[in-house]
Amino acid sequence: MRTLYLQFVVTSICIMIMSSIIAFGVSNAYYQIYLKPFNDQKITKMAKETASFYEKSPQNIDEYMKHAASLGYQIYLADGYKKGTFYGSPFHDTKLNDKVISSVLNGHEYHGILQFPKKWFITGFFDDVLANTIGVPIQAGKTRYAMFIRPDIEQQFGEMRIFFAQLLMFTICFSIILIFIGTRYVVKPIRMLTKATKKIAEGNYNIRLDVDRRDEIGTLSKNFSRMAESLERLEEMRQEFVSNVSHEIQSPLASIQGFSQALRSKQVTEQQYDHYLSIIEEESRRLSLLSKQLLMLASLDKEKDIWEKTKFDLADQMKQVLSATEWHWREKDLAMDINLPSTEIQGDKRLLHQVWMNLIYNSIKFTEAGGTIFISLHNEDQKHVHVIVADTGVGISEEDLPHIFDRYYKADKSRKREESGSGLGLSIVKKIIELHQGTMTVESEEGKGTRFEVILPYM
Numbered sequence: 001m002r003t004l005y006l007q008f009v010v011t012s013i014c015i016m017i018m019s020s021i022i023a024f025g026v027s028n029a030y031y032q033i034y035l036k037p038f039n040d041q042k043i044t045k046m047a048k049e050t051a052s053f054y055e056k057s058p059q060n061i062d063e064y065m066k067h068a069a070s071l072g073y074q075i076y077l078a079d080g081y082k083k084g085t086f087y088g089s090p091f092h093d094t095k096l097n098d099k100v101i102s103s104v105l106n107g108h109e110y111h112g113i114l115q116f117p118k119k120w121f122i123t124g125f126f127d128d129v130l131a132n133t134i135g136v137p138i139q140a141g142k143t144r145y146a147m148f149i150r151p152d153i154e155q156q157f158g159e160m161r162i163f164f165a166q167l168l169m170f171t172i173c174f175s176i177i178l179i180f181i182g183t184r185y186v187v188k189p190i191r192m193l194t195k196a197t198k199k200i201a202e203g204n205y206n207i208r209l210d211v212d213r214r215d216e217i218g219t220l221s222k223n224f225s226r227m228a229e230s231l232e233r234l235e236e237m238r239q240e241f242v243s244n245v246s247h248e249i250q251s252p253l254a255s256i257q258g259f260s261q262a263l264r265s266k267q268v269t270e271q272q273y274d275h276y277l278s279i280i281e282e283e284s285r286r287l288s289l290l291s292k293q294l295l296m297l298a299s300l301d302k303e304k305d306i307w308e309k310t311k312f313d314l315a316d317q318m319k320q321v322l323s324a325t326e327w328h329w330r331e332k333d334l335a336m337d338i339n340l341p342s343t344e345i346q347g348d349k350r351l352l353h354q355v356w357m358n359l360i361y362n363s364i365k366f367t368e369a370g371g372t373i374f375i376s377l378h379n380e381d382q383k384h385v386h387v388i389v390a391d392t393g394v395g396i397s398e399e400d401l402p403h404i405f406d407r408y409y410k411a412d413k414s415r416k417r418e419e420s421g422s423g424l425g426l427s428i429v430k431k432i433i434e435l436h437q438g439t440m441t442v443e444s445e446e447g448k449g450t451r452f453e454v455i456l457p458y459m
Contacts, residue, residue, distance in 0.1 A: 008187060012179045016172070032118050040114035043134045047149045051138040061140040069152075076130055076148040077138075080105060089152050093129035096148070100135065104146035110135030113150070126153055189217045193224055205232035237406060249290070252283030294424070296354070300431045312349050314385060315340040315377055321356045322375070325364060332369045339376040345385055345458055351432045358425045359389040359452050367393035367449075383458065384438075390451035396444035404442065405430045 054064050061077070062085070069075050069088030076091070078084035078101050086094075104110050112133045133148040189209070196207045207228040209221045259276040262268060268276065318340055329336060363373045374390040396404060405426050433440045436456055444450035 008183045009179055012183070013176060016175060036116075037114060040111050040134070043113060043150060044109065044111065044136070047134045047136045047147065050149065051136050051147060055139055058141065061145070065147075068149075072152050074128070074133075074150050074152045076133070078105075078146045078148070079143060089128075089154060091128055091130045093131070096130045101146050104135040104137055104148075105144055107137050110146075110148065112148070128153065186217070189213065189221055193221065196224065196228070200228060200231065203235075205229075205235055233403075234406070249287065252286050255283045256280050296428055300428065300435065308348055308350075309346050310349055311344060311346050314343045314345050314352075314387070316342075317349065317353060318356050318360075318375065318377065318387075321353065321360055324357070325360055328361070329364045329373065332364065332367070332371075334364060334367060334370070335372040337372055337374045339378075341377060343377055343379055343385055345456060347436050347456065348432075351435070355429050355432050355454065356387075356389075358429050359454075362425065363389055363391035363393065363450070367391045371449075379458075385456045385458065387454040387456070388451065389454075390449060392449040395446040395448050395450055396442075397446050401442065401444055405440075 050068055054061070065075050065077055065085070065087045073087075074089055074091060075087040076084050076094075076096075077087065084101075100110050100112075110133070112131050112135065116127065116132045130148060133150040135146055135148045138145050138147045192209055196209060199207055205228050207225070209225050212218070213221070259280050263273065263276055322336070322338070360373070360375070367373060371392040373392075374388065376388045377385065379385050430440055433454055433456070438454060438456040440455070441453045442450065
């Protein structure tokens with residue numbers, strides 16, 4: 001199996017090779033287009049000056065050419081009989097068309113550098129051939145010669161070529177070594193993440209990644225650690241939920257079973273008979289409510305299109321909820337501060353009814369006798385409807401507040417609530433609001449109350 005480490009190394013090396021090839025091709029194109037004409041002009045000027053200097057100060061042509069060649073040039077001198085002599089380092093290729101020699105002997109210039117064939121990945125400046133020269137005529141007494149000249153690259157730039165070759169070789173070698181080292185640094189956190197995912201797959205959520213980096217991998221590692229913490233917390237809440245639900249189911253079942261046996265014994269008074277039946281009815285209602293909540297949450301998770309959008313008056317719906325819960329808030333002598341102007345929206349009437357029922361019932365349930373519940377509805381921006389349900393109840397602790405929408409989470413102990421629930425009510429509320437593309441916020445302080453705000457689009 002090819003590891004990410006090996007793939008990263010191979011990819012980096014391939015990029016280096018391709019970059020070098022492309023860079024060499026671009027450099028060669030730059031030479032062919034811009035530098036070759038400039039180089040041709042420069043060497044032509046040098047060739048003319050060499051010929052001019054000799055003609056102004058006549059001397060032995062052979063000795064003069066030897067001295068000129070010793071300054072770092074390769075020279076070929078041809079007479080009228082097309083017989084020539086080489087000076088300086090030998091050419092790798094000495095082929096030259098006789099017509100070219102005749103043309104130069106007749107007084108014309110030969111621009112072999114400019115006319116040298118273009119080839120990919122071969123920079124003509126370094127082609128050590130006789131055809132890649134500048135030819136000018138030179139007069140030695142009564143004899144005219146054709147002089148072909150070019151710089152001796154090996155003599156003039158030999159050390160630099162070795163230097164640049166070594167520089168390139170060491171650059172490639174050290175680059176490859178550093179790629180191996182750097183890739184290990186990059187891939188190491190990914191290997192840690194791979195091991196961590198295996199542990200999570202095995203059910204071990206107690207994972208902490210020690211990755212102190214500020215790049216994308218560092219962010220990924222931090223998010224992974226948060227995910228592991230969330231999964232660990234979710235697993236704890238799931239286990240607690242199973243325990244709570246088991247207790248919630250077991251307790252009414254035990255009551256129903258016990259009182260049913262008592263009724264079958266027929267050794268109870270009429271008053272006890274009615275009392276036992278009322279208890280059985282209440283416990284059955286608790287079981288029914290729990291099962292409905294579980295079924296609703298499951299259906300909201302699996303079926304995104306279960307809701308039916310209709311147009312209705314939200315204020316009327318909330319007033320219906322208040323009427324349905326009137327017995328509860330009147331029993332606790334709660335003051336109801338209500339501001340519900342008529343507001344029409346589009347949404348699932350049945351699901352939203354569940355939202356207001358849960359929020360209002362929770363406020364009634366966790367507000368002490370004589371407290372106040374505030375319910376208001378407004379639409380200031382004409383795009384969203386704001387529904388606020390607030391109370392002066394026991395409030396929620398700062399520790400529990402971030403988790404109240406988590407499934408199975410119950411903050412009853414910290415909130416000192418006498419009545420318990422399944423921990424699903426607010427999860428269902430949030431899910432329904434999200435299905436309606438809305439948002440929900442909560443503010444609370446222990447002993448001072450809680451404020452829920454639901455924002456729904458008109459849709």
